[in-house]
Amino acid sequence: MQLIACPWCGEREEIEFHYGGEAHIAYPEDPYALDDEQWAQYVFFRDNPKGPFAERWVHSAGCRRWFNALRDTVTHEFLTVYGIGAERPSHTSTAPAAPRAKGQEASR
Amino acid sequence: MIGPRDNAPARPSPTTTLNRASRPSAGPGDALPDHPDFLWRNPDPKPSYDVVVVGGGGHGLATAYYLAKNHGVTNIAVLEKGWLAGGNMARNTTIIRSNYLWDESSGIYEHSLKLWETLEEDLDYPILFSQRGVLNLAHSLQDIRDSKRRVYANQLNGIDAEWLEPEEVAKVCPIVNISPDVRYPVLGATYQPRAGIAKHDYVAWGFARKADAYGIDLIQDCEVTGLDIVDGRVRGVRTTRGDIAAGKVALAAAGHSSVLAAMAGLRLPLQSHPLQALVSELLEPVHPTVVMSNAVHVYVSQAHKGELVMGAGIDSYNGYGQRGAFHILERQMAAALELFPVFARAHMLRTWAGIVDTTPDASPIVGLTPVENLYLNCGWGTGGFKATPGVGWCFAHTVATGEPHPYNAPFTLDRFTTGALVDEHGAAAVAH
Ligand SMILES: Cc1cc2nc3c(=O)[nH]c(=O)nc-3n(C[C@H](O)[C@H](O)[C@H](O)COP(=O)(O)OP(=O)(O)OC[C@H]3O[C@@H](n4cnc5c(N)ncnc54)[C@H](O)[C@@H]3O)c2cc1C
Ligand SMILES: [Zn+2]
Numbered sequence: 339m340q341l342i343a344c345p346w347c348g349e350r351e352e353i354e355f356h357y358g359g360e361a362h363i364a365y366p367e368d369p370y371a372l373d374d375e376q377w378a379q380y381v382f383f384r385d386n387p388k389g390p391f392a393e394r395w396v397h398s399a400g401c402r403r404w405f406n407a408l409r410d411t412v413t414h415e416f417l418t419v420y421g422i423g424a425e426r427p428s429h430t431s432t433a434p435a436a437p438r439a440k441g442q443e444a445s446r
Numbered sequence: 447m448i449g450p451r452d453n454a455p456a457r458p459s460p461t462t463t464l465n466r467a468s469r470p471s472a473g474p475g476d477a478l479p480d481h482p483d484f485l486w487r488n489p490d491p492k493p494s495y496d497v498v499v500v501g502g503g504g505h506g507l508a509t510a511y512y513l514a515k516n517h518g519v520t521n522i523a524v525l526e527k528g529w530l531a532g533g534n535m536a537r538n539t540t541i542i543r544s545n546y547l548w549d550e551s552s553g554i555y556e557h558s559l560k561l562w563e564t565l566e567e568d569l570d571y572p573i574l575f576s577q578r579g580v581l582n583l584a585h586s587l588q589d590i591r592d593s594k595r596r597v598y599a600n601q602l603n604g605i606d607a608e609w610l611e612p613e614e615v616a617k618v619c620p621i622v623n624i625s626p627d628v629r630y631p632v633l634g635a636t637y638q639p640r641a642g643i644a645k646h647d648y649v650a651w652g653f654a655r656k657a658d659a660y661g662i663d664l665i666q667d668c669e670v671t672g673l674d675i676v677d678g679r680v681r682g683v684r685t686t687r688g689d690i691a692a693g694k695v696a697l698a699a700a701g702h703s704s705v706l707a708a709m710a711g712l713r714l715p716l717q718s719h720p721l722q723a724l725v726s727e728l729l730e731p732v733h734p735t736v737v738m739s740n741a742v743h744v745y746v747s748q749a750h751k752g753e754l755v756m757g758a759g760i761d762s763y764n765g766y767g768q769r770g771a772f773h774i775l776e777r778q779m780a781a782a783l784e785l786f787p788v789f790a791r792a793h794m795l796r797t798w799a800g801i802v803d804t805t806p807d808a809s810p811i812v813g814l815t816p817v818e819n820l821y822l823n824c825g826w827g828t829g830g831f832k833a834t835p836g837v838g839w840c841f842a843h844t845v846a847t848g849e850p851h852p853y854n855a856p857f858t859l860d861r862f863t864t865g866a867l868v869d870e871h872g873a874a875a876v877a878h
Binding site: 339340352353356357359374375377378379381382383384385386387388391393409411412413414 | 702704705713714715716717718762763764765766767771772773806862863864865
């Protein structure tokens with residue numbers, strides 16, 4: 339089973355965690371100022387990248403605290419974990435994932 | 447025969463001949479038939495097409511087929527980055543049904559089910575469509591209420607649906623455990639007798655063979671890497687096999703839809719997740735129908751060859767890796783044992799995953815985009831196999847006429863702005 343490094347508890351098994359989707363989506367500062375299109379973007383539209391993705395996780399069966407992670411959606415590798423409210427780290431500043439040969443991502 | 451590895455043509459195409467008689471002398475192997483004829487050519491891309499379909503899964507192939515058959519458009523290329531049906535098309539668990547809640551869904555899913563009923567003759571190809579019925583089990587008072595509501599809604603839409611009490615469930619499927627003495631007792635089920643399964647790879651090959659016969663180019667190993675858009679209008683695609691000009695571009699890339707839409711500067715309300723499935727070894731026929739349970743969270747059927755085919759929900763996180771976590775499968779099998787104690791000694795043989803494009807309301811997105819001549823079919827998530835002929839029909843209409851077909855008109859991208867969602871989480875929950 340994949341291990342996830344909780345910033346407070348260290349490495350624990352994946353089943354102790356729950357997923358919270360895309361990170362860095364703040365509640366609108368002035369909700370009344372939003373038009374339908376902006377509300378739609380806030381409520382329903384999310385990034386869905388193939389590769390590094392900034393997302394939220396909660397250590398539900400442990401310390402029960404939320405944190406952010408940068409995870410590669412192809413390899414499922416956690417590139418880094420960081421605090422809620424912290425800036426999204428640029429993934430080039432962490433240990434780079436092993437380079438994939440061209441075409442290796444294709445579905446074979 | 448379910449699953450991605452199982453791609454060996456299992457039966458010769460209808461045009462195969464036994465050439466033995468024409469050979470001069472008998473030798474080893476002469477008693478065997480020749481290699482079957484190929485079902486489609488493997489052409490190189492031409493510089494330009496009227497329509498380029500991106501994605502050689504069931505939806506892309508069916509769209510190309512109905513563009514030719516219903517609209518006389520044949521100057522078409524279907525571009526596939528891997529091999530035909532190597533995505534979700536030959537990874538799904540092949541459940542076909544139309545018992546969704548809302549009128550909008552009834553429209554398109556029932557249109558599809560009607561097409562399934564004549565598809566084998568239409569494609570002139572065996573697809574092993576078997577209308578063995580589907581049971582959706584209820585395990586709580588709320589389940590019962592929701593299920594009956596769905597049955598009545600289906601009946602109003604002319605869809606075959608019944609409510610069955612537990613003893614009636616056991617008559618349809620004797621191996622379901624209806625004992626009250628379990629954690630989640632079976633309190634009844636909805637039943638759609640016309641639902642069933644088909645052999646997914648044959649379905650893809652059947653569409654591919656017919657599309658090819660119309661002169662449509664099915665081009666494998668050809669990944670679209672960019673869209674050529676000028677003044678808000680798409681003019682072609684960039685691919686790993688060169689640039690291709692196109693009058694119209696139709697996206698049918700399932701799990702990769704967000705990646706392709708991003709090439710057009712579009713953001714979609716989609717999240718791509720792993721969805722896993724598994725099969726047992728071959729068993730005697732024991733399971734005559736399809737059983738799904740939202741509460742116990744598994745669905746099970748038995749393929750023609752004899753494997754038990756099981757699936758459940760998505761892995762929670764986004765994933766493009768075509769694999770998921772083992773504990774998800776463990777839970778699926780625990781759920782299956784709860785419903786079918788008789789499976790206790792069965793062995794899991796193979797597991798795999800696809801990449802499913804889920805939407806906030808568990809309904810698809812099929813229609814126009816803000817980019818002229820660029821059309822979008824996606825968001826079928828865990829349940830688009832059953833829609834293959836239906837969406838091919840409607841998406842072809844949309845591409846050919848520039849207007850949505852009435853059956854896909856409710857499934858616009860802008861419903862997430864207008865709020866006109868088609869919430870099918872109840873009918874879809876465990877995956878479709
Ligand atoms: C495990 C599992 C079980 C399922 N069970 C059921 C079920 O029981 N019933 C049901 O109705 N549905 C089921 N589904 C859902 C169903 O399989 C999908 O909704 C449906 O197959 C999607 O349409 P498609 O066949 O066109 O997709 P796909 O076969 O995934 O086709 C999309 C194609 O696009 C290609 N592509 C992607 N990007 C590019 C690019 N840049 N350039 C060129 N090509 C590209 C991909 O390689 C792929 O072949 C299941 C799915 C899975 C994974
Ligand atoms: Zn913790």
